[in-house]
Amino acid sequence: xxxxxxxxxxxxxxxxxxxxxxxxxxxxxxxxxxxxxxxxxxxxxxxxxxxxxxxxxxxxxxxxxxxxxxxxxxxxxxxxxxxxxxxxxxxxxxxxxxxxxxxxxxxxxxxxxxxxxxxxxxxxxxxxxxxxxxxxxxxxxxxxxxxxxxxxxxxxxxxxxxxxxxxxxxxxxxxxxxxxxxxxxxxxxxxxxxxxxxxxxxxxxxxxxxxxxxxxxxxxxxxxxxxxxxxxxxxxxxxxxxxxxxxxxxxxxxxxxxxxxxxxxxxxxxxxxxxxxxxxxxxxxxxxxx
Amino acid sequence: xxxxxxxxxxxxxxxxxxxxxxxxxxxxxxxxxxxxxxxxxxxxxxxxxxxxxxxxxxxxxxxxxxxxxxxxxxxxxxxxxxxxxxxxxxxxxxxxxxxxxxxxxxxxxxxxxxxxxxxxxxxxxxxxxxxxxxxxxxxxxxxxxxxxxxxxxxxxxxxxxxxxxxxxxxxxxxxxxxxxxxxxxxxxxxxxxxxxxxxxxxxxxxxxxxxxxxxxxxxxxxxxxxxxxxxxxxxxxxxxxxxxxxxxxxxxxxxxxxxxxxxxxxxxxxxxxxxxxxxxxxxxxxxxxxxxxxxxx
Numbered sequence: 001x002x003x004x005x006x007x008x009x010x011x012x013x014x015x016x017x018x019x020x021x022x023x024x025x026x027x028x029x030x031x032x033x034x035x036x037x038x039x040x041x042x043x044x045x046x047x048x049x050x051x052x053x054x055x056x057x058x059x060x061x062x063x064x065x066x067x068x069x070x071x072x073x074x075x076x077x078x079x080x081x082x083x084x085x086x087x088x089x090x091x092x093x094x095x096x097x098x099x100x101x102x103x104x105x106x107x108x109x110x111x112x113x114x115x116x117x118x119x120x121x122x123x124x125x126x127x128x129x130x131x132x133x134x135x136x137x138x139x140x141x142x143x144x145x146x147x148x149x150x151x152x153x154x155x156x157x158x159x160x161x162x163x164x165x166x167x168x169x170x171x172x173x174x175x176x177x178x179x180x181x182x183x184x185x186x187x188x189x190x191x192x193x194x195x196x197x198x199x200x201x202x203x204x205x206x207x208x209x210x211x212x213x214x215x216x217x218x219x220x221x222x223x224x225x226x227x228x229x230x231x232x233x234x235x236x237x238x239x240x241x242x243x244x245x246x247x248x249x250x251x252x253x254x255x256x257x258x259x260x261x262x263x264x265x266x267x268x269x270x271x272x273x274x275x276x277x278x279x280x281x282x283x284x285x286x287x288x289x290x
Numbered sequence: 291x292x293x294x295x296x297x298x299x300x301x302x303x304x305x306x307x308x309x310x311x312x313x314x315x316x317x318x319x320x321x322x323x324x325x326x327x328x329x330x331x332x333x334x335x336x337x338x339x340x341x342x343x344x345x346x347x348x349x350x351x352x353x354x355x356x357x358x359x360x361x362x363x364x365x366x367x368x369x370x371x372x373x374x375x376x377x378x379x380x381x382x383x384x385x386x387x388x389x390x391x392x393x394x395x396x397x398x399x400x401x402x403x404x405x406x407x408x409x410x411x412x413x414x415x416x417x418x419x420x421x422x423x424x425x426x427x428x429x430x431x432x433x434x435x436x437x438x439x440x441x442x443x444x445x446x447x448x449x450x451x452x453x454x455x456x457x458x459x460x461x462x463x464x465x466x467x468x469x470x471x472x473x474x475x476x477x478x479x480x481x482x483x484x485x486x487x488x489x490x491x492x493x494x495x496x497x498x499x500x501x502x503x504x505x506x507x508x509x510x511x512x513x514x515x516x517x518x519x520x521x522x523x524x525x526x527x528x529x530x531x532x533x534x535x536x537x538x539x540x541x542x543x544x545x546x547x548x549x550x551x552x553x554x555x556x557x558x559x560x561x562x563x564x565x566x567x568x569x570x571x572x573x574x575x576x577x578x579x580x581x582x583x584x585x586x587x
Contacts, residue, residue, distance in 0.1 A: 016475035020385055026377035027386075030445055031394060034401045037412060088308050095309025099302075105310075111572065112312040118496075118568035119319065119561060120503025122533045126540070126557040130322040134545060151315055158312070184298045205403075212405030215505040215533070219540050241407045241506075248411045249510055256415065263408055274403045278396055 038267065045264020048257045054265070057227035062251055067262055069229055073142070073237035074269065076230065077221060078211045080146025081153055086203055088150075089157030093199070096158070097165035098187055117155035121215040124152045128220040143233040145221025152216055153206040160202025164195040197284030201277045208273040212266065214241040224250075240266040323561055327554035334552060344516040344535070346549045353556060355518040359433070359529035360502055362519045363512065366437025367444055367501045372494055374441070375448030379493070382449070383456035384478050402446035410510030413439050418511055425526065431513035433529040439507050444497035451496055455489020456482060488574050495571040499564050502533075509534035532556050 056066035100106040128148030138144040168191050176186040192199075214222075223236040224246060230237045244262045247254045331339075334351045341352030382394050417438065418430030425434075459482050467477040483490065513528025516535070536553050543549040 012473050012476070016473045019475045023377050023381040023385055026374055027381040027394065030374050030378045030449075031397050033442070034397055034404075037404065037409075038400065041408070041412075088311060091305045091308035092311060095305045099305060100309060109309060109312055111569065112316045114568050114572045115316050115565055116312055116319075118499050118503075118564045120505065120533055120564055122503070122505040122536050123319070123323070123557050123561050123564075126326075126536060126554060127319045127322050129540070130326050130554070131318070135322075151319075154312070154315070182298060184301055208403050212403065212407070214405070214407045215537055218537055241405050244405075244411055245407045245506060245510070248414055259411065259415070263411055266405060266408060270403050270405060271400065274400060278399075 038271070041260060041263050041267050044260040045262075045267070048261025049264060053258075053261055057229075058225070059227075062225060062247055063254060063258070067238075067240070067243060067265065069226060070238040070240045070243040070262070071265065072229055073221075073239040074211055074241070074266075076142050076237060077145050077149060077217065077239060078207050080142055080233070081149040081210045082203065082207050084146055084150035085153045085157055085206065089154050089203075089206075090161050090199060092154070092158045093161030093165055094187060094192075097162045098183070098191065113155045113158055116151070117159075119152075121152065121213055122218070124148055124216040125218050125220060127151075128216060133220055139234060140219070140221060140223070140236045141234045142221055142230060142237050145217045145237075145239075146233075148216045148220045149210040149213065152213070153210045156206035156209065157202055160205065161195070161199045164198025164202065165191060167198065168194045197280050201281045204273050204277040204280070208270050208277070211273065212241055212270045214239075214245055217242060240269065320561060323554055323558045327551060327556075327558040330548065330551035330555040333548045342518045344530075346539070346543075346552065349548070351548075351552045353532075353559065355516045356530060356532045356535050356556065357559075358519040359512070359516070360531040360533070362433050362524055362529055363436045363440060363508060363531055364498060364501050366433060366525055367440035368494070368498060370438055370441025371444035371448055371497055371501070375445045375493070375497065376452055376490060378445070379449045379452035379456060379490075380478060380483070383453045384474070384482060398446050398449050401442065402450075405506075406443060406504060407506040407510070409439050409443065410507040413507065413511035427526055429513060429528060431511055432527055433512055433519070433525045436508045436512040436529075436531075437525065439511060440501045440504055443504055443507065444501050447500045448493045448497040451493035452486070452490045455486040455493065458489065459485045492571045492574050495567050495574075499567040499571070502567075503560065503564055505533040505537050509537050514538060532560055536560075 053066040054071065055068055057069050058067065059065035096106070096109065100109070125148065128144055132138045132144035132147045133140055136144075138147075172190050172194065173186050176190045177183070181189070217239055221237060221239065222242040223238055226236060226238050240262065244259070244266060247262060248259050330351070334349075338349065338351050339353060341350060342354050343350040343352045344355050378394075378398070382391055382398075386394060413435055414431075418432075418435050420430070421427065421432070421435055421438075422430030463481050463485055464477050467481040468474070472480065508531050512530065512534065514530045514534060515528035516530040517524075517527065519527075519529055536556055539549070540553050543553065
């Protein structure tokens with residue numbers, strides 16, 4: 001059979017070149033703004049960051065001074081979320097990866113996890129207000145905020161941890177069981193250590209999301225302005241994302257320097273967690289021998 | 291030995307209970323939303339609830355303008371997010387060399403990690419003023435500003451799900467197309483993308499769900515005017531979404547008031563909308579699996 005005329009063939013490759021160039025352009029339109037946003041916030045925020053900014057409470061109706069209570073508040077909330085969500089989330093992932101039979105109940109659990117992941121963050125806020133703040137009487141507090149954020153983070157932790165557990169080869173389990181290990185001993189000594197970096201990556205990414213969220217803590221934990229530091233889990237607290245919201249919409253005449261400064265601290269916080277997760281993942285990948 | 295058996299028993303119990311906890315939490319959330327939201331159905335007459343005015347001070351609790359606001363912003367966001375998200379996914383999965391891919395993927399992940407309040411902040415001080423000047427609008431705080439930013443928020447979701455779907459297309463499909471003389475470009479459009487279409491559809495739906503539920507960015511940049519949107523020009527006017535209404539007003543209402551229950555009722559509506567979208571998306575994935583199993587058997 002005769003080959004297609006070269007003129008047509010060349011045209012096809014011209015179309016391909018143009019097509020690939022268009023795809024690259026679209027990708028750049030997506031990616032370049034991300035770099036610009038990060039660079040802009042760090043560059044404009046850097047001048048505001050000083051020892052005073054990081055270690056002092058706000059003064060003069062938040063127009064001067066620092067953001068220490070907001071930084072600590074976000075740290076406490078993130079820590080509280082981790083303490084509450086990790087034991088539940090990892091255990092649920094172990095159940096799904098190692099114990100759960102292929103049954104209707106297991107499918108229901110998966111549907112429930114998908115549903116949890118899809119619930120809007122402000123609806124979590126409503127739920128937290130209804131259950132933790134009012135019904136259980138925690139009040140607007142770090143505790144109520146942490147519980148709310150923990151339930152929101154749960155689906156992220158469960159699905160990434162399950163994936164990490166499933167990526168451990170089946171032969172590891174078979175060998176351990178054949179040597180007389182019980183199922184739990186196998187999980188604890190063999191499967192969990194191998195899956196740990198993957199689980200850790202998921203936990204960090206989940207907490208990163210929790211640290212940057214505003215809507216779930218709006219009615220459950222956040223205080224508009226609270227210059228003293230929280231002393232108990234039942235205290236309300238300032239938090240970085242909420243503080244950024246407040247000073248960029250609620251306080252007239254706010255110096256833009258402090259707005260960018262707060263945004264930069266928040267960005268360093270979440271970006272730091274993001275980088276940490278990437279490092280944990282790539283180091284584990286490099287070391288893995290299977 | 292007995293000690294070990296006991297701890298093992300307890301731990302196994304704990305694991306099982308945690309496994310089922312997800313079901314408990316979904317029921318708990320829905321239960322509490324209903325408990326606090328359902329009184330609104332009794333307290334507010336249906337004519338007010340389905341009206342076109344949301345003005346709680348004068349007892350007008352029409353949800354329609356808020357629903358309309360959410361719809362307008364979501365459509366706008368999808369017009370931005372779907373083309374960019376899918377082309378980026380295609381570029382990452384099918385065209386880019388491995389080294390470029392290793393840079394692009396973490397960058398998109400960074401976008402997913404940016405707090406929405408930060409995008410709202412940039413929207414207020416950069417995007418809204420530029421759009422106002424560029425398009426000569428009375429205010430930059432409009433549905434358009436919200437749609438542009440939310441399009442960006444939807445992109446990481448769309449990219450990662452669509453890219454997974456493209457990755458899952460067997461290599462043999464591509465090899466067969468190329469062996470028949472198709473160029474890589476033709477293979478992408480006529481073979482790979484059609485083969486991955488259910489996954490791409492899932493990506494778009496999860497993107498929609500992500501955008502409808504987004505709160506802080508919309509509240510900060512859309513101007514918050516609960517006006518019933520009508521036609522294309524409402525894209526250039528202030529709107530107010532369901533999420534922003536809850537976030538903006540819940541802090542000011544008295545617990546147990548009609549307004550309080552009405553806000554929870556909006557929460558129930560949002561919960562149901564996102565539940566339906568997510569379940570449909572999940573069903574598409576499940577169906578694809580069963581079809582693949584059938585083909586393989």
